[in-house]
Amino acid sequence: MGNWLRKVMTGRYGVDELSRFLTVAALAMLVLSMLFNNGFSLLFWLLAIVSLVWSYFRLFSRNTYKRKAENNAYLTLRYAATRKITGVKQRLRQKKYYRFYKCPSCGVTTRVPKGKGKIRITCPKCGESFIRKS
Numbered sequence: 434m435g436n437w438l439r440k441v442m443t444g445r446y447g448v449d450e451l452s453r454f455l456t457v458a459a460l461a462m463l464v465l466s467m468l469f470n471n472g473f474s475l476l477f478w479l480l481a482i483v484s485l486v487w488s489y490f491r492l493f494s495r496n497t498y499k500r501k502a503e504n505n506a507y508l509t510l511r512y513a514a515t516r517k518i519t520g521v522k523q524r525l526r527q528k529k530y531y532r533f534y535k536c537p538s539c540g541v542t543t544r545v546p547k548g549k550g551k552i553r554i555t556c557p558k559c560g561e562s563f564i565r566k567s
């Protein structure tokens with residue numbers, strides 16, 4: 434890394450997970466814009482430019498406090514998204530052997546074995562019991 438570059442980057446925010454995501458997203462948008470031949474093409478191209486400009490703006494930003502907050506917001510979102518996806522995946526895998534019911538009183542989802550006929554389900558959270566066919 435050259436001396437001038439170190440000088441330029443002093444006090445700047447630099448790269449974090451959000452910038453990395455933005456760069457990858459920009460590349461993906463560019464590829465998508467090449468795949469489409471209509472209005473979507475322009476839309477994806479614009480999104481790619483916006484993502485790139487945003488990631489560069491963050492890279493050279495001196496407001497590290499605000500950039501850190503943005504990154505944290507992104508990480509929280511990503512965590513929630515991956516948790517939801519793994520939840521759905523798990524449920525799909527278990528669908529063969531279990532049925533899922535929502536508690537009518539508190540909304541919590543409970544898992545019961547499949548093929549047991551009519552059964553009384555007791556909610557593990559609020560204790561409400563309800564009858565369902567499994």
Ligand SMILES: [Zn+2]
Nearest residue numbers: 536539556559
């Ligand atoms: Zn409940």
